[in-house]
Amino acid sequence: MQSKKNIVILISGRGSNMQAIVEADIQNIQIAAVLSNNAQAAGLAWAASRGIPTDSLDHKTFADRLAFDKAMMEKIDAYQPDLVVLAGFMRILTPEFCRHYEGRLINIHPSLLPSFTGLHTHERAIEAGCRIAGCTIHFATSELDCGPIIAQGAVPVLDHDTADDLAARVLEVEHRLLPQVVDDFAAGRLSIQGNRVIRTEQQHSQTPLLA
Numbered sequence: 001m002q003s004k005k006n007i008v009i010l011i012s013g014r015g016s017n018m019q020a021i022v023e024a025d026i027q028n029i030q031i032a033a034v035l036s037n038n039a040q041a042a043g044l045a046w047a048a049s050r051g052i053p054t055d056s057l058d059h060k061t062f063a064d065r066l067a068f069d070k071a072m073m074e075k076i077d078a079y080q081p082d083l084v085v086l087a088g089f090m091r092i093l094t095p096e097f098c099r100h101y102e103g104r105l106i107n108i109h110p111s112l113l114p115s116f117t118g119l120h121t122h123e124r125a126i127e128a129g130c131r132i133a134g135c136t137i138h139f140a141t142s143e144l145d146c147g148p149i150i151a152q153g154a155v156p157v158l159d160h161d162t163a164d165d166l167a168a169r170v171l172e173v174e175h176r177l178l179p180q181v182v183d184d185f186a187a188g189r190l191s192i193q194g195n196r197v198i199r200t201e202q203q204h205s206q207t208p209l210l211a
Contacts, residue, residue, distance in 0.1 A: 005082040005186040010089035015043020017087040024179035032079035095142035117145035122163040
């Protein structure tokens with residue numbers, strides 16, 4: 001029997017993508033902890049109510065970004081993670097952090113990368129006149145919202161969409177796609193070749209999801 005992979009999930013708010021992973025009940029993972037830079041993050045209470053260990057560090061109490069990242073790395077490493085998932089963790093990570101978890105750090109971003117890195121992705125997609133938008137799950141690197149792409153899901157941008165309308169449609173895809181990727185990683189189905197991620201077993205379609 002394959003041993004379970006330890007997963008640590010980082011959040012900053014309600015953690016709906018974290019909740020999607022938990023509720024997917026993936027058989028070959030153990031969610032070791034949910035950590036946050038915000039002690040009041042609603043997702044921490046949700047995780048704790050389900051018996052998942054939680055903890056937080058206030059980034060505002062640290063002298064600089066690297067000091068915070070080192071302290072967070074100590075907390076993460078206490079759980080001996082096989083995978084660290086950035087599920088709405090609203091911090092720009094230092095190169096030191098990214099190198100430490102190279103190949104086992106994934107991020108979900110609400111755009112079809114490489115378009116619209118950074119913030120306000122839905123507003124920018126609408127303003128640019130995009131006909132599709134979506135989300136990207138990728139291995140995180142020291143360059144913001146870059147790194148080998150694992151999976152993408154697409155939705156239409158409708159003529160009268162607001163940013164909130166589009167965000168809600170994209171979030172539904174995020175909630176389906178992220179648990180699939182975590183399952184694939186834990187099962188050893190993902191390998192990085194250059195800047196491309198290859199699935200060694202084709203368990204899921206690579207066709208963009210259309211809502």
